[in-house]
Amino acid sequence: MIVDVSNTIGKHKYKEEIKAEGLLKQMDKAGVDKAVINCYPESLDNDSIFNAINMYPDRFIGLYTVNPWDDNATNELELALSEKGFKGLYMNPIRHGYMLNEYELIYPILDICKKYSVPVWCYSAAEVFCSPIMFDKIATDYPEVNFILGRMGLQYDNASAVLIAKRHPNIYLETSSSMDFNTARAVRSAGVDKVLLGTGTPDAGYFELEIKKVENVLKDNPKGLKQVLGGNALRIFGLGEGK
Numbered sequence: 001m002i003v004d005v006s007n008t009i010g011k012h013k014y015k016e017e018i019k020a021e022g023l024l025k026q027m028d029k030a031g032v033d034k035a036v037i038n039c040y041p042e043s044l045d046n047d048s049i050f051n052a053i054n055m056y057p058d059r060f061i062g063l064y065t066v067n068p069w070d071d072n073a074t075n076e077l078e079l080a081l082s083e084k085g086f087k088g089l090y091m092n093p094i095r096h097g098y099m100l101n102e103y104e105l106i107y108p109i110l111d112i113c114k115k116y117s118v119p120v121w122c123y124s125a126a127e128v129f130c131s132p133i134m135f136d137k138i139a140t141d142y143p144e145v146n147f148i149l150g151r152m153g154l155q156y157d158n159a160s161a162v163l164i165a166k167r168h169p170n171i172y173l174e175t176s177s178s179m180d181f182n183t184a185r186a187v188r189s190a191g192v193d194k195v196l197l198g199t200g201t202p203d204a205g206y207f208e209l210e211i212k213k214v215e216n217v218l219k220d221n222p223k224g225l226k227q228v229l230g231g232n233a234l235r236i237f238g239l240g241e242g243k
Helices: 020-030 046-055 073-083 103-116 132-141 158-167 180-190 207-217 222-236
Strands: 003-008 034-038 060-065 088-091 120-123 147-150 171-174
Touching: 003 222, 020 034, 020 046, 020 207, 034 046, 034 222, 046 060, 060 073, 073 103, 088 103, 103 132, 132 147, 132 158, 147 158, 158 171, 158 180, 180 207, 207 222
Parallel strands: 003 034, 034 060, 060 088, 088 120, 120 147, 147 171
Antiparallel strands: none
16 A cells, blocks of 8 residues: 655645645556645645545545644644544644744644644754754654654755654654655665655655655565555554554
């Protein structure tokens, strides 16, 4: 089974709306069974995610997006996780203008994720807002919460992302927008159990290219390939053992 943990749908002020049905067509063409979806962080169009996971519950896993600066962010997240069927949190510090060491701001949100035992997908790149090294304390303070490092440091800070994932059992690496050698480093150093297929489809990448990158890295490890392409994601999102 192929499970992609990084996909965007919904409305955007300047971009064409991405509809669930359009993403499904691309998934079917590429052989992707399930997609973890989030809205554009600028739009906070969580309604599109809610509609998609209710119309296609076997194909989509929804992440709820909040801006921690909003006064009602924790209440909205708790409602989404407890009553609306969302399975995790999407965070983008760059788009919402906060740093991952502003603990008073983000820890109330992470408390909700801990309460409901859901993972957190957070953009992580070589930026002062969300450099991979900034996950070190968060992972230590929230050992019960699984953190997915979106883009796993990109090209400039992938080595740090891999080091953090190797250090913490609750840190995972997502492969979208990465070069082949970065994915190879993640698999080699952090291990196949810590790497998740992410493609960023359709806003940052596309299924066929990103899947091929992972297949190239793990062409001699069919068991590991199965884990990265879907098994690890199934386990983290509570959909099975993923073996």
